[in-house]
Amino acid sequence: MGSPRRVHHQIHHPRSPPLTPGKTHALISSVHRRGATLLLPDGTEADVRIPGRLFLGWIPATGDRVVVDGAADKPGTIRLAGVEPRRNTLERATGDGGTQVIAANIDVALVFVSLRDPALRRGFVDRCLAAAAWHGIESLVAVNKIDLAAEGDDEVLHDLAQDCARAGAGCLGISCRDGSGTDALRRMLEGRTVVMSGPSGAGKTSLAKLLGGRDDLLTGSVSLRTGKGRHTTVGARMIPLGGGTILIDTPGLRVFPIDQIPADRLHECFREFAPHSPFCRFRDCRHGAEPECGVRAAVERGEVSSVRYESYLELFAELSEA
Ligand SMILES: Nc1nc2c(ncn2[C@@H]2O[C@H](COP(=O)(O)OP(=O)(O)OP(=O)(O)O)[C@@H](O)[C@H]2O)c(=O)[nH]1
Ligand SMILES: [Mg+2]
Ligand SMILES: [Zn+2]
Missing domain, CATH: 1.10.40.50 (Probable gtpase engc; domain 3)
Incomplete structure (x- = not known):
């Protein structure tokens, strides 16, 4: 088991090979200074240390798929035995010329905007779509607050849907307030790992609550309670929603970064x-x-x-x- 293949900058990433058969897999749900928190197949979490010498060159990221040894019902016995290649990554530049992986193995980049309050900004949508395309991540645009639609907004939504379709992205209008479109959105996200971006006030927290999330974790705070007490979470973390959907919460990241694109x-x-x-x-x-x-x-x-x-x-x- 080597370190994950570095995902190079190309638009269409090859799918990763199937996961190692006959092993227990887990997802890295958050990374902290001394180790990581895992999301196990039964939905429970466990803390592990990252044995640096075993995974030379691997900097763990939220969303990494790992192989674990030990008994899932005895969290203290769990240890990392390997890491799977990444299918894709969302990255940003780190000032010093390097790059930081925000999250890995993302199924859907959800661009969550509102029709009004705050007003729909197409530049924001296109920036997010470009970032997702660069990183080889499928994208879906959801326009919230369609209950506030006024005259002319039908055309606005129609134009956006057409532009998204041509760009290869999904698009739908929803309202977290009156529930329109939310079942369709739930189905589109079912069983998938989702990273969301959207301006303040668009309704991201409202959506997470609606989809069954632990909204207490969606506040942008940086600490996470686990079995072993408090850890400082370095970046993104996974929030399991209903229906097997996993939301990756990225505190402080309002918009997908385009700084990787030449x-x-x-x-x-x-x-x-x-x-x-x-x-x-x-x-x-x-x-x-x-x-x-x-x-x-x-x-x-x-x-x-x-x-x-x-x-x-x-x-x-x-x-x-x-
Ligand atoms: N009319 C209407 N209001 C909504 C809808 N969804 C959310 N809101 C309201 O919009 C406001 C902002 O919603 P939030 O869910 O807090 O937005 P957010 O994206 O999490 O905002 P930040 O946490 O600041 O990034 C709240 O007052 C919600 O009640 C909707 O579908 N229609
Ligand atoms: Mg919020
Ligand atoms: Zn030209």
């Missing part, structure tokens, strides 16, 4: 651009002010959303400055 590869994160770039005059066209750009022509014909294209230009400018 400006000249941002266009790969806007999947609907791909069919049009062969028509660009320059092979290395970045779809900005270049003459005879196939993507810009597609925007003019209405085949690529002008809203998405504007978001692309904004993010491109931001990444080019960095």
